Amino acid sequence: MHIRVVVIVGLLLVGGLFACKKDKADETPVAEVSMLKLECRPFFGADTLQLDTVYILNDGTEIKITDVKFYLSNLMCGTKLLKDYTLFDYRNDGFQVLNVAGNHTEFSSLTGLIGVPSSVNHNDPSAFSMNSDLNIANAGDMHWDWNPGYIFIKLEGKADTIQDGVANFDHLLAYHIGLDENATTLQFPTLNWTSISNLQHVAKLKLDVKNILDHPTQPINIRNEAFTHSAIQQATLTEKVRSNFLNSLIAE
């Protein structure tokens, strides 16, 4: 009888100890995910572009770039989607275009859109999920509520157009490209992924801002082509900026 009681008590205590044991959920090994990082490095000619820094155009005009932003959409390799929408914001996010889970071998090339597809361009910008770059909280000044839709490409700066030795950057520049008809198909036939750790690969794009302005075949004369908001009367400049931007964005 005595032994039986001791055994029962012992079993119950052991059972109790197990019942009291903390859950070990936090000790479960987390599956390691392969990540893909796409970067875009803005240049001004041969130099990495620094915002608010003086550069010189072909005609000797001194210029400062103050903002470079653009949307890329439906980034895919074949039918495999890398990212639906992403906003490049040089001032706030540096080189980063996207950082998503994925296998680099599945994205040896890339197609997509500079801008936002018309199917979503006019949706309520508050209705996108909070982690979408299309949500108004993330889009910020890249959304036009007055002409509902997104600004696809934003390039802003200021120039000193009088070469008198006095730095007076009072000639303002603002190139805002939007509207459905200006969404531009993008193709990178080859994307080179470099391993930066066991689980992360990076591919790099290059955007030459000088080439947008000093384009060899259709340069922008910033003296009289300083602004476009993609209005009808600005269509010529809008098209120039749009196509120059496309020609200036390449995969490294």
Next chain:
Amino acid sequence: MNRLLLVSFVIVAFFLACAKDKVGHEPTPYNLEIPSHFPQMQIPADNPMTVEGVKLGRILFYEKMLSLDNSISCASCHASENAFSDPNQYSEGVNGTLGTRNSMALVNLGWQNNFFWDGRSKTLEEQILQPVPNPVEMHQSWPATISKLKSSVAYRNLFFEAFNTTEFDSTHVAKALAQFLRTMISAGSKYDVMYKFENGLTLSAAETVIKNSVTPEEWAGYDLFKSLNGADCFHCHNGALMQVQKFSNNGLDATFTDLGRGAITGNSNDNGKFKVPTLRNIALTAPYMHDGRFATLDEVIDHYSTGIHQSATIDPMIEFASQGGVQLDAQQKILLKAFLLTLTDEQFVTNPNFQPLNP
């Protein structure tokens, strides 16, 4: 038999010893209603909205014990009748000390990315910690403030209900106030209906009535507001929040006595830049600009029309800076002002939930 009883007792005692500590009070989740044309609000994970937290924040907002001589509360410089701003150019702190900037209107703070004119705080909770010890504002250390609050049985109970502790500190005060401030949502102006209509969003029957009451002058003013060759305001003031989240030099001065954002970042390219404020309730929040230099809306319109000063950091969106501004004529100024008045949200400024709990 006795042995069995003893064994049972031991086992029961053992399990009781293993039982979790009991939670004293579980606050009630607060259901924050977000207007249909607004984005969702990011609520910090470490400060979920609760009914008790919001109530405590509301009481603290009107609590003068937060100041050194019990003379001022948050509401002293953010009065509801002024759309939670201060009609004085500079707010008066304890002992009559004056700041150097105009009090910002408190509205839709749950969607802001930066706080203060110079954006020196990144979160609402962080922002709230500053006015209490600031010598030109409430001028009272946090330990002294907490000591005062702890001497009140009522506050000890309120903090216990909100945060399940009587050992509260400045972070709990900040969290409660932040919860209350996040409830202060303004989305009931005539402009909201105009915005929804313009963007093809569904209008309720009541909103349709409001839409039909918008005058031709107000619509014309809205068009001017959005026009590239008109008032050109929309680059910095648009969307449901009537602002973009950025810092801008809007051409107030050619040289700067207040560096604004530049003093925070140390970057000379930020000199003279200040947070772009919302235009909501703009008719109620005079005076205007970071230093309250303009007493009336007319003066503000005149500034953008002909008073722009060039400087090294002027916002490129001030497109007509080289000619001093957008050059509105007298009729255009009237129309623009008519539109700006549609931004007043009477429901917001008279909302009983934002008034003192025990007036």
